[in-house]
Amino acid sequence: MGTRLLxxxxxxxxxxxxxxxxxxxxxxxxxxxxxxxxxGRRAQLQEENSRLLLERSTLxxxxxxxxxxxxxxxxxxxxxxxxxxx
Amino acid sequence: MNASPNEQPVTATGIARWxxxxxxxxxxxxxxxxxxxxxxxxxxxxxxxxxxxxxxTVREEVxxxxxxxxxxxxxxxxxxxxxxxxxxxNPQQVNIQQLPIIAQDLGLSARELVRxxxxxxxxxxxxxxxxxxxxxxxxxxxxxxxxxxVYGDDDFRRFYPAAEVTAHTVGIVNIDGKGQEGLELAYxxxxxxxxxxxxxxKDLYGNVVKQLKVNSVAQPGNNLTLTLDLxxxxxxxxxxxxxxxxxxxxxxxxxxxxAHSGDxxxxxxxxxxxxxxxxxxxxxxxRNRAIADLIEPGSTMKPFTVAAxxxxxxxxxxxxxxxxxxxxxxKNKTIxxxxxxxxxxxxxxxxxxxxxxxxxxxxxxxxxxxxxxxTKAGIGQATALGFxxxxxxxxxxxxxxxxxxxxxxxxxxxxxxxxLQLAHAYTAFTQRGxxxxxxxxxxxxxxxxxxxxxxxxVARQVLDMLETVTSDFGTGRRARVAGYRVGGKTGTAHVxxxxxxxxxxxxxxxxxxxxISDPDLVLVVVISEPxxxxxxxxEVAAPVFxxxxxxxxxxxxxxxxxxxxxxxxxxxxxxx
Numbered sequence: 001m002g003t004r005l006l007x008x009x010x011x012x013x014x015x016x017x018x019x020x021x022x023x024x025x026x027x028x029x030x031x032x033x034x035x036x037x038x039x040g041r042r043a044q045l046q047e048e049n050s051r052l053l054l055e056r057s058t059l060x061x062x063x064x065x066x067x068x069x070x071x072x073x074x075x076x077x078x079x080x081x082x083x084x085x086x
Numbered sequence: 087m088n089a090s091p092n093e094q095p096v097t098a099t100g101i102a103r104w105x106x107x108x109x110x111x112x113x114x115x116x117x118x119x120x121x122x123x124x125x126x127x128x129x130x131x132x133x134x135x136x137x138x139x140x141x142x143t144v145r146e147e148v149x150x151x152x153x154x155x156x157x158x159x160x161x162x163x164x165x166x167x168x169x170x171x172x173x174x175x176n177p178q179q180v181n182i183q184q185l186p187i188i189a190q191d192l193g194l195s196a197r198e199l200v201r202x203x204x205x206x207x208x209x210x211x212x213x214x215x216x217x218x219x220x221x222x223x224x225x226x227x228x229x230x231x232x233x234x235x236v237y238g239d240d241d242f243r244r245f246y247p248a249a250e251v252t253a254h255t256v257g258i259v260n261i262d263g264k265g266q267e268g269l270e271l272a273y274x275x276x277x278x279x280x281x282x283x284x285x286x287x288k289d290l291y292g293n294v295v296k297q298l299k300v301n302s303v304a305q306p307g308n309n310l311t312l313t314l315d316l317x318x319x320x321x322x323x324x325x326x327x328x329x330x331x332x333x334x335x336x337x338x339x340x341x342x343x344x345a346h347s348g349d350x351x352x353x354x355x356x357x358x359x360x361x362x363x364x365x366x367x368x369x370x371x372x373r374n375r376a377i378a379d380l381i382e383p384g385s386t387m388k389p390f391t392v393a394a395x396x397x398x399x400x401x402x403x404x405x406x407x408x409x410x411x412x413x414x415x416x417k418n419k420t421i422x423x424x425x426x427x428x429x430x431x432x433x434x435x436x437x438x439x440x441x442x443x444x445x446x447x448x449x450x451x452x453x454x455x456x457x458x459x460x461t462k463a464g465i466g467q468a469t470a471l472g473f474x475x476x477x478x479x480x481x482x483x484x485x486x487x488x489x490x491x492x493x494x495x496x497x498x499x500x501x502x503x504x505x506l507q508l509a510h511a512y513t514a515f516t517q518r519g520x521x522x523x524x525x526x527x528x529x530x531x532x533x534x535x536x537x538x539x540x541x542x543x544v545a546r547q548v549l550d551m552l553e554t555v556t557s558d559f560g561t562g563r564r565a566r567v568a569g570y571r572v573g574g575k576t577g578t579a580h581v582x583x584x585x586x587x588x589x590x591x592x593x594x595x596x597x598x599x600x601x602i603s604d605p606d607l608v609l610v611v612v613i614s615e616p617x618x619x620x621x622x623x624x625e626v627a628a629p630v631f632x633x634x635x636x637x638x639x640x641x642x643x644x645x646x647x648x649x650x651x652x653x654x655x656x657x658x659x660x661x662x
Contacts, residue, residue, distance in 0.1 A: 032297055035300075036297065043169060043240070046152065046169060047168065047169045047222055050166055050167065050168035050169070051168060053163055053166055054163070054166055054168065054245055054247060057162065057163050057166075057247035057248075058247060060162075061247070061248075062316070062317060062320035062321070063320070063324075077640075
């Protein structure tokens with residue numbers, strides 16, 4: 001009687017662990033998929049980030065700002081020192 | 087049917103029983119052989135076969151790590167990596183008919199590509215670069231055509247937004263992303279990061295079927311922050327370039343330091359190069375003139391001789407020295423001034439840049455005292471920025487200095503410094519007589535420790551003397567900046583050629599400090615071999631100093647400290 005019960009329980013345990021294993025493997029695949037998707041997104045964002053960074057530094061290049069200030073905005077350096085006091 | 091006793095037994099269908107047994111036995115043997123083979127395949131040969139199978143399908147894929155960014159002190163990018171794709175093809179798998187479409191996408195010559203591919207296929211090669219470092223957008227357009235045998239690998243390409251302005255300091259990487267020059271080389275390991283790798287299953291055509299596991303995730307490299315200020319760097323570069331072009335000089339360098347901390351704010355050299363375009367790189371353009379070139383500092387050394395004399399306590403700024411008749415004979419050489427200045431005080435020696443005066447001072451001091459003073463100021467000592475090709479310079483030991491050598495060292499000949507070292511030495515005057523190590527990398531903690539070179543009082547006295555150089559009586563009038571009190575020292579040295587000093591080739595130097603009341607910046611300008619009538623430090627280097635300093639002081643929002651400028655008083659008075 002006792003051995004029978006034990007065998008039955010072991011069978012059950014085997015079945016349950018087999019099912020759990022299937023589930024875990026599936027879960028792991030899902031996670032890898034999610035990770036891969038996110039990794040792709042990361043790469044894309046990284047690419048965009050460095051592109052924008054370069055774009056910004058090109059647009060704010062000192063030579064360009066200097067030219068724009070002088071030509072477009074007609075700005076000049078003050079030719080004499082001016083100190084404004086209250 | 088009746089079986090006769092001497093006939094052989096037959097089966098029900100009349101076939102002899104032995105034949106039946108034979109056939110069955112043969113079948114049995116065959117089955118057995120198959121079974122044995124199966125068992126052998128599954129047991130004895132299993133590891134080998136498994137391995138071979140894996141070899142054909144499982145691949146380790148390397149994921150390149152992104153190289154760290156190099157920025158200036160305010161985070162402006164100086165070197166940035168951006169993802170690109172290396173396109174390659176397998177000539178064994180590719181269909182030649184499809185190549186022209188790809189060539190068109192990439193802007194390549196179709197005929198050239200076909201020829202290249204055919205040649206590679208004939209040689210049995212299975213890897214040919216189609217094009218390296220293609221923008222991701224274009225690369226995906228090509229890959230989306232799904233041409234057999236065309237693949238793309240992720241990679242990074244380095245961009246240098248400030249291009250030639252920072253090229254010498256930042257350096258350059260090669261096409262494989264390894265540092266070749268400058269800080270890219272010095273901090274290669276720090277910037278590099280660690281490549282990641284993963285195991286994937288690929289089909290015959292190299293497409294990833296499934297991912298097995300991730301061995302390591304790519305670790306991006308560390309970012310490097312420099313103490314450079316890109317705005318100052320830019321304007322120093324612009325002014326230096328203009329001056330080098332104007333005087334048709336061979337090369338030039340400028341170093342701008344923070345007078346309080348010894349931070350390198352700008353370091354530029356001419357000629358420069360564009361690190362974004364590797365074709366047409368020339369080694370002589372890649373030399374960092376500010377760090378790797380050695381110059382004889384000429385008269386810019388005189389303030390140190392004078393400071394040593396003041397520090398000894400035997401001289402005071404007012405102490406009078408007779409420099410007449412304007413020359414002095416030391417051993418077999420005559421040391422001359424421009425003209426006979428007569429009796430000068432110690433301040434006057436600096437103002438007029440009197441060679442005879444400093445010769446007298448150095449003779450009074452002795453070689454030992456001069457040597458130890460200059461050594462403490464960092465002359466002949468490595469600047470230790472960790473920069474490849476950093477020059478150490480040279481300073482003769484006291485026992486190597488005879489009377490003549492001592493005299494020449496006192497006015498800046500017979501020793502060699504880099505422009506950076508010269509600027510560093512001048513920070514001794516601005517940091518109240520002590521000197522801190524230079525700093526180029528923000529990640530290095532600034533050192534509190536400041537090595538004493540001279541007393542704060544002597545440093546102040548020398549600063550006041552330096553200011554007289556830009557006065558109406560001095561040699562550096564053209565270094566003046568309106569609104570600010572500026573001090574410095576001109577220097578002109580003969581260039582050393584194959585047969586000793588060249589008669590007509592000079593190095594023009596100006597080393598200076600501003601504003602004098604509370605120094606904020608130290609700037610050294612070196613122009614090598616200016617051609618034409620102007621070659622003195624006061625004529626060639628001083629105007630560059632003035633232009634860089636003027637803009638730098640304004641950018642750093644330093645209040646003008648010169649109350650004697652008429653317009654300043656006018657403006658101040660007008661508002662009230």
